[in-house]
Amino acid sequence: MRFVREKIESPALDSLRTVGARDGWLIETPETIRMGFGGAVASVELPAGLDNTVAPVDQLSQHGLSGVDGPAGTGIVAFASLPFDRCARGQLDVPRYVITHFRGGDTYLTHLEGSTDWLEQLSDVEAPFQETQNVRSITYQPAPEEYAHNVALAVEILRRKEIDKVVLARAVLGSVLEPLDAAAIAKRLRQREPICTIYSMPTTDGRRFIGASPELLARREGRTVKCHPLAGTIALPPNVAPDDYQNWLLGSTKNLHEHGVLVDDIVTTLAAHYDHIAADGHPSIVSLRTVAHLGTWIVATASDPDNSPDALEVLRLLHPTAAVGGIPREPAYELIRRLEQHDRGNYAGPVGWIDANGDGEWWVGIRGVIVNGREFEAWAGAGIVSESDPIAEREETKDKLASVLSSVLVDRV
Numbered sequence: 001m002r003f004v005r006e007k008i009e010s011p012a013l014d015s016l017r018t019v020g021a022r023d024g025w026l027i028e029t030p031e032t033i034r035m036g037f038g039g040a041v042a043s044v045e046l047p048a049g050l051d052n053t054v055a056p057v058d059q060l061s062q063h064g065l066s067g068v069d070g071p072a073g074t075g076i077v078a079f080a081s082l083p084f085d086r087c088a089r090g091q092l093d094v095p096r097y098v099i100t101h102f103r104g105g106d107t108y109l110t111h112l113e114g115s116t117d118w119l120e121q122l123s124d125v126e127a128p129f130q131e132t133q134n135v136r137s138i139t140y141q142p143a144p145e146e147y148a149h150n151v152a153l154a155v156e157i158l159r160r161k162e163i164d165k166v167v168l169a170r171a172v173l174g175s176v177l178e179p180l181d182a183a184a185i186a187k188r189l190r191q192r193e194p195i196c197t198i199y200s201m202p203t204t205d206g207r208r209f210i211g212a213s214p215e216l217l218a219r220r221e222g223r224t225v226k227c228h229p230l231a232g233t234i235a236l237p238p239n240v241a242p243d244d245y246q247n248w249l250l251g252s253t254k255n256l257h258e259h260g261v262l263v264d265d266i267v268t269t270l271a272a273h274y275d276h277i278a279a280d281g282h283p284s285i286v287s288l289r290t291v292a293h294l295g296t297w298i299v300a301t302a303s304d305p306d307n308s309p310d311a312l313e314v315l316r317l318l319h320p321t322a323a324v325g326g327i328p329r330e331p332a333y334e335l336i337r338r339l340e341q342h343d344r345g346n347y348a349g350p351v352g353w354i355d356a357n358g359d360g361e362w363w364v365g366i367r368g369v370i371v372n373g374r375e376f377e378a379w380a381g382a383g384i385v386s387e388s389d390p391i392a393e394r395e396e397t398k399d400k401l402a403s404v405l406s407s408v409l410v411d412r413v
Contacts, residue, residue: 002064010107021186021200025079028198036095046090060356072359074108081201084344128184138174151390158386166326169381211368220311223302232294262322274300311360324348347379
């Protein structure tokens with residue numbers, strides 16, 4: 001197959017978000033909208049997930065690309081929402097059309113040669129109008145009391161020094177009266193979480209995963225990789241100045257320990273593959289609508305660009321980080337399987353894209369809702385260390401779930 005890259009006048013951004021969120025692939029950062037539509041014309045299968053030896057770059061680069069030059073992510077691009085379980089089957093999709101709009105800058109269209117109806121598809125889109133709905137049914141997995149009990153069990157294990165940290169999550173499954181419009185959810189998330197990356201992706205089981213992730217897992221640009229891990233959280237009450245809460249978080253021994261474990265693990269992992277590693281000396285505050293996190297920027301650079309891991313290889317190195325899994329990785333993962341007893345699916349898996357040059361961006365698939373018709377599923381997790389309080393961790397997940405589901409439901413869960 002051959003693709004053509006053109007420079008175009010930017011279509012309406014609302015139309016790009018609507019089409020990508022509802023039926024295509026959407027990754028919208030505060031700086032860039034990158035979306036695919038028109039169906040998948042090629043796919044890269046990962047039968048064993050990230051543990052597979054498939055090299056997507058080799059498959060993507062087999063397709064021809066002509067037209068104008070453009071920056072990373074504007075040529076042949078494959079999108080994916082991958083499962084949390086790194087051994088589970090995954091799939092990367094190449095859309096018929098990809099539009100990348102840089103805010104305040106240029107807009108590029110890459111399309112399958114001979115495909116010309118992209119403007120009509122964008123013009124015919126129905127704007128999202130659906131409001132949040134009343135909940136029809138709801139189930140917690142596990143129940144709040146059981147979750148707190150699981151945290152207590154994990155704390156006992158951590159105090160025996162068998163594991164340094166584990167992230168335990170819980171889910172809310174429910175239904176509403178009318179089929180859910182992913183575009184309406186994405187629009188509300190964009191308005192409510194302006195600093196987050198909005199994503200909407202099809203899943204391999206036929207559902208759709210929409211969310212607002214604050215956490216950059218990895219951005220690969222040539223020989224450089226940037227990560228912005230988050231760990232350590234405090235709820236921000238509505239209509240209250242957040243300064244005192246944020247200052248408390250910056251001084252919290254428990255949260256600083258949890259965050260430091262995460263940063264040290266990523267730095268150690270990258271140091272085995274990159275020549276130069278730089279990380280912020282102290283975490284900074286990442287403030288969202290209802291919660292604040294501790295965040296640290298990490299930059300890794302390889303001296304030899306020809307031996308720099310591509311964006312999927314970086315995922316193989318890092319996922320799951322201690323932000324969503326634990327340390328050490330394998331014992332923490334086994335504890336997650338034992339205590340959660342419910343497959344996370346795409347929750348906390350990577351969402352993003354990779355291009356034919358190996359560049360790409362991947363975010364942690366959190367703060368999202370998986371929809372299928374009238375049904376929805378949402379997850380939230382908390383990082384558990386030896387100093388954790390089970391009730392406080394349960395309330396943290398409650399606040400995170402309420403924030404996510406406010407884009408779907410009128411009611412607070």
